[in-house]
Amino acid sequence: MELFWRHGYEGTSIADLTTAMGFTPPTxxxxxxxxxxxxxxxxxxFLLRSERRRMDxxxxxxxxxxxxxxxxxAAAESFTDPHTPAGCMVATAALQCASENQPxxxxxARIRQHMVLGFVERLNEAKTSGELPATIDALALANFYTAIVQGMSVQAIDGARTNDLLAVADLALSAWPGTKDEG
Amino acid sequence: MELFWRHGYEGTSIADLTTAMGFTPPTxxxxxxxxxxxxxxxxxxFLLRSERRRMDxxxxxxxxxxxxxxxxxAAAESFTDPHTPAGCMVATAALQCASENQPxxxxxARIRQHMVLGFVERLNEAKTSGELPATIDALALANFYTAIVQGMSVQAIDGARTNDLLAVADLALSAWPGTKDEG
DNA sequence: ATAATTATCTATCGATCACTAGAAAAATTT
DNA sequence: AAATTTTTCTAGTGATCGATAGATAATTAT
Known part of the structure; x- marks a missing residue:
C-alpha cells in the first residue's frame, strides 16, 4: 500500500513490491x-482503513x-501524517496514465465520484432540516468541498504542513452558505 | 504536448511520441x-501558451x-476545453511517480509553488491598497485558491463540465474575505 | 554538378516491464 | 516416519522501456 500510495500504480513495479514484501514474484x-x-x-x-474511518x-x-x-x-491531519505517504491515495491518484491502464x-475516478455523492446525500439532509437554504445546489457545494480535499492532497504531496492545510480548510468552511449553529 | 498532458510523463512512451509526430526515435x-x-x-x-496567458x-x-x-x-473554461486534454498540465501533474523520475x-512541484507565490504577491498588494484586511494571511488565502484550481483540474479529468467548475469557482469566490467593489 | 552537411532511416542496444514454468523446500496430513 | 499438499524459489518468458550506432536519404554549399 505504501508503495502504490507514494509512487502510484504505474510508478510501482513488481520488483519494487516483492523486494519490499520480502518474497519473489511467483508468491x-x-x-x-x-x-x-x-x-x-x-x-x-485503504478505503476501509483510512477513508471510511474519516467519513464515518x-x-x-x-x-x-x-x-x-x-x-x-481529519484530511489535513492524515494527508500530512509522517507515518504514511503524503496526500490521499484516491483523491489525487491515477489522474494521468497510459492507455492500457485506463481501467x-x-x-x-468512480471512487472519487462516490465520495462526492456521499457529501451530496448529507447536504440534502441539511436542506430538509433547514440547516441549508432550500435554494442551495447540493451537488455544486459537494463538488466545492471535494475540490478542496483534492487540492489539499496535491499540496500535501508538494510538502505542505498540517497547519497549511488546516488554514485552507478553514477558508473553505468560511464559504459555508448555511447556519453554523450546532457542532 | 497533448500526449504528455493526457497520459503524463510516465504514461507516455517514446514510441507513442514518435508515432504521433510521424518520425523515428533518432529524430x-x-x-x-x-x-x-x-x-x-x-x-x-504549455506555461507560455496556456498558463501565462491566463495569469497575465x-x-x-x-x-x-x-x-x-x-x-x-478561465481555468474552468480551459480545463474543459474539448480541443485539449482535460484538466491542467501542471496543477495535477507528476503527483505520483517512480523514484527515478523524482527530478x-x-x-x-516547483512550478506549482511559483504559481502560489504569484497569487501571494497580488494579495499582498490588495492588503496595502485596503482591498483586503491587513490581518489576512495572504499565503493561506493563496493556498486556498490554488487548492481550488487543483481540485478543479482533478474534477475536469474525472469528466466535469464547464458549468460544474464555474459553480465550484463561484463558491470559492464567496469565501473572499475582502471587498468585492471594483472589477 | 559535385561535395559537404544535415536529417532521418533501419536495426538494434542492454535494461526493465509484468508474468510464469518447473524444481526445490516447507508445511501438513496420513 | 512417509506421503501428500502447499508454498516459495530459481530461472527465464516475450514484450516494451529509453536510447543509440551506422547506413541512407535529403538538403545545402561550393
Whole structure:
C-alpha cells in the first residue's frame, strides 16, 4: 500500500513490491493474481482503513457543517501524517496514465465520484432540516468541498504542513452558505 | 504536448511520441536530447501558451478579487476545453511517480509553488491598497485558491463540465474575505 | 554538378516491464 | 516416519522501456 500510495500504480513495479514484501514474484502472483488485482485490493484496504474511518466519524457529527469541518480537519491531519505517504491515495491518484491502464484510472475516478455523492446525500439532509437554504445546489457545494480535499492532497504531496492545510480548510468552511449553529 | 498532458510523463512512451509526430526515435533524440528534456520543453511551452496567458489576463484586472475571478473562470473554461486534454498540465501533474523520475516531479512541484507565490504577491498588494484586511494571511488565502484550481483540474479529468467548475469557482469566490467593489 | 552537411532511416542496444514454468523446500496430513 | 499438499524459489518468458550506432536519404554549399 505504501508503495502504490507514494509512487502510484504505474510508478510501482513488481520488483519494487516483492523486494519490499520480502518474497519473489511467483508468491505475489499466487497471492494476488496480478498487479492490477493487487492494486484494487490495496485501494479497498485503504478505503476501509483510512477513508471510511474519516467519513464515518464525519457523518456522526450533528450538522452538515460540523461533518465537513470534521472531514476536512481529519484530511489535513492524515494527508500530512509522517507515518504514511503524503496526500490521499484516491483523491489525487491515477489522474494521468497510459492507455492500457485506463481501467484502473476509471475505477479510482468512480471512487472519487462516490465520495462526492456521499457529501451530496448529507447536504440534502441539511436542506430538509433547514440547516441549508432550500435554494442551495447540493451537488455544486459537494463538488466545492471535494475540490478542496483534492487540492489539499496535491499540496500535501508538494510538502505542505498540517497547519497549511488546516488554514485552507478553514477558508473553505468560511464559504459555508448555511447556519453554523450546532457542532 | 497533448500526449504528455493526457497520459503524463510516465504514461507516455517514446514510441507513442514518435508515432504521433510521424518520425523515428533518432529524430526525436536529435531534436530534443532525451525524453526528460522534451518533457521540460513541453511544460515550458504549455506555461507560455496556456498558463501565462491566463495569469497575465488575470493580473490586468483592477482588483485582486477580480483577478481571482478571472483566473478561476478561465481555468474552468480551459480545463474543459474539448480541443485539449482535460484538466491542467501542471496543477495535477507528476503527483505520483517512480523514484527515478523524482527530478521531474520536483520540477513540476516547483512550478506549482511559483504559481502560489504569484497569487501571494497580488494579495499582498490588495492588503496595502485596503482591498483586503491587513490581518489576512495572504499565503493561506493563496493556498486556498490554488487548492481550488487543483481540485478543479482533478474534477475536469474525472469528466466535469464547464458549468460544474464555474459553480465550484463561484463558491470559492464567496469565501473572499475582502471587498468585492471594483472589477 | 559535385561535395559537404544535415536529417532521418533501419536495426538494434542492454535494461526493465509484468508474468510464469518447473524444481526445490516447507508445511501438513496420513 | 512417509506421503501428500502447499508454498516459495530459481530461472527465464516475450514484450516494451529509453536510447543509440551506422547506413541512407535529403538538403545545402561550393
Amino acid at each position: 505475489l502472483y499466487a497471492a494476488f493474481g496480478s498487479k492490477e488485482d493487487l492494486y484494487r485490493e490495496v485501494i479497498q484496504f 466519524a464525519a457523518l456522526e457529527q450533528p450538522s452538515a457543517y460540523a461533518m465537513l469541518r470534521s472531514y476536512l480537519y 484502473i484510472a476509471q475505477e479510482v | 526525436l533524440y536529435a531534436a530534443f536530447g532525451s525524453k526528460e528534456d522534451l518533457y521540460r520543453e513541453v511544460i515550458q511551452f 489576463a488575470a493580473l490586468e484586472q483592477p482588483s485582486a478579487y477580480a483577478m481571482l475571478r478571472s483566473y478561476l473562470y 521531474i516531479a520536483q520540477e513540476v
